[in-house]
Amino acid sequence: MRFLDSAPVRLTLLLLAVYAASAGLVFFFLDYQLASTLTKSLDHTLSEERNLLQLQYRDNGTAGLYRAIKSEIESEGSQSHGFRVLDRHNRITYQAGGLALPLERQFSGVRQMEVEASDGKKHTARVISFSLGDGMTAFTAVSMDPVFALVKNFRLTFLMTAGMVSLSGLAIGLWLARRFRARIDAFNRNTNLIMQSGDLSSRMPVSGNDELSVLASNMNAMLERIERLVQGIRQVSDNIAHDLRTPLTRLRADVQVALQLEDAEAHHAALQRVHGELEKMQSIFSSLLAISRAESGGMPVKRAVVDFSGLLNEMLELYEPSAEEHGLVLHGEVAEGLMVYGNRQLLAQTISNLLDNALKYVPAGGEVRLGAHRQDNHVKVVVEDGGPGIPPEMREKVFERFARLDPSRTMAGSGLGLSLAKAFVELHHGSISIVKSALGGSAFLLDFPAA
Numbered sequence: 001m002r003f004l005d006s007a008p009v010r011l012t013l014l015l016l017a018v019y020a021a022s023a024g025l026v027f028f029f030l031d032y033q034l035a036s037t038l039t040k041s042l043d044h045t046l047s048e049e050r051n052l053l054q055l056q057y058r059d060n061g062t063a064g065l066y067r068a069i070k071s072e073i074e075s076e077g078s079q080s081h082g083f084r085v086l087d088r089h090n091r092i093t094y095q096a097g098g099l100a101l102p103l104e105r106q107f108s109g110v111r112q113m114e115v116e117a118s119d120g121k122k123h124t125a126r127v128i129s130f131s132l133g134d135g136m137t138a139f140t141a142v143s144m145d146p147v148f149a150l151v152k153n154f155r156l157t158f159l160m161t162a163g164m165v166s167l168s169g170l171a172i173g174l175w176l177a178r179r180f181r182a183r184i185d186a187f188n189r190n191t192n193l194i195m196q197s198g199d200l201s202s203r204m205p206v207s208g209n210d211e212l213s214v215l216a217s218n219m220n221a222m223l224e225r226i227e228r229l230v231q232g233i234r235q236v237s238d239n240i241a242h243d244l245r246t247p248l249t250r251l252r253a254d255v256q257v258a259l260q261l262e263d264a265e266a267h268h269a270a271l272q273r274v275h276g277e278l279e280k281m282q283s284i285f286s287s288l289l290a291i292s293r294a295e296s297g298g299m300p301v302k303r304a305v306v307d308f309s310g311l312l313n314e315m316l317e318l319y320e321p322s323a324e325e326h327g328l329v330l331h332g333e334v335a336e337g338l339m340v341y342g343n344r345q346l347l348a349q350t351i352s353n354l355l356d357n358a359l360k361y362v363p364a365g366g367e368v369r370l371g372a373h374r375q376d377n378h379v380k381v382v383v384e385d386g387g388p389g390i391p392p393e394m395r396e397k398v399f400e401r402f403a404r405l406d407p408s409r410t411m412a413g414s415g416l417g418l419s420l421a422k423a424f425v426e427l428h429h430g431s432i433s434i435v436k437s438a439l440g441g442s443a444f445l446l447d448f449p450a451a
Helices: 007-076 145-197 211-260 264-296 308-325 344-361 417-427
Strands: 081-086 092-097 110-117 122-133 136-143 304-307 329-334 339-342 367-375 378-385 431-436 442-449
Touching: 007 081, 007 092, 007 122, 007 136, 007 145, 110 136, 122 145, 145 211, 211 264, 304 308, 304 344, 308 329, 308 344, 308 367, 339 344, 339 442, 344 367, 344 378, 344 417, 417 431
Parallel strands: 329 367
Antiparallel strands: 081 092, 081 136, 110 122, 122 136, 304 339, 367 378, 378 442, 431 442
């Protein structure tokens, strides 16, 4: 990457250009104001000298006028002033000072002229003319050299200061840009290393609390999330391979045996077993698809106000015979009038998965309870049992796809029931969690917004 392609460098140069433009505007404004103020000060001095000379002539005549002119020259200096007095015939009657004024008729206001000094050099001066009385006219001039010198010093000082500030700003800006670019380069190196190696456990260095640190923290959080997702995908892939290997092996064995036999009844029995295994595999893939659609929000759901109390009572009636077959006692405590806005079929599937899970793991003679009540604007549901329970460290993991408490995966089931239940609960803007039950096993707590 070229030097000027760096965003920090371009930003530094842009800020420097903005500063230079702003400094230029300030310079021209101050330069104009300074020159204007000093010129007005000279004009005011000329006006005061005019008033003084008019007063001296009126009170003391030409002698007083000449004394006043000499006094002004002695106090202000001869090189920067010029005086001329004309009679009524425009003849010079008196002239003093180092500035030689050109022959001019009386004029109004103040004029700026080029005049020659006693040293032979040209000077710019402010000149005023006024009447003294008796037809006499006086001219007074003040050199603008002090004004020009002060303005020149101001310009030099301002430009030197602005230049030093610009150079300092450029140096500091380039130093900061270099540091910023070094951090960006380190960020890019780590990113490329992760992409090339595929090691998602690597993390970006975080130092400080600036924008790059926040970006690095967000990148690390994203990498952690991706790492968990990839690990989950690998685990799911392994579990799918494990869960499908056994039924596929049985399918192959049944087909091979059927091919070796010529008995129609054996062929029919083999086809029934094949059909059963295919239905199990189809059920696994259907559950995976349903979970993915529910979690992504892509599942088309028809919602309506559901009589949740009635639904839960129906589920109790439905599962009571199955509980008896397992030697279990199924109790229900469902408050009346519970209403939930959602899909009745998905809600029923959620409760069914939790009850199936309880009936599967609770030993004979145990107890299963289903309770529901309203609390503020929420409907609280609990499905608890007297089974072996779920260890605290596994209470979040059991909601993952293909999660099993039994690592050998010898018990029947796909490990998708709780994942599906959680996806359906969250699809209804609810939540599900696990705590220890008073019965000794696990209690699944569901929370739905009340309709």
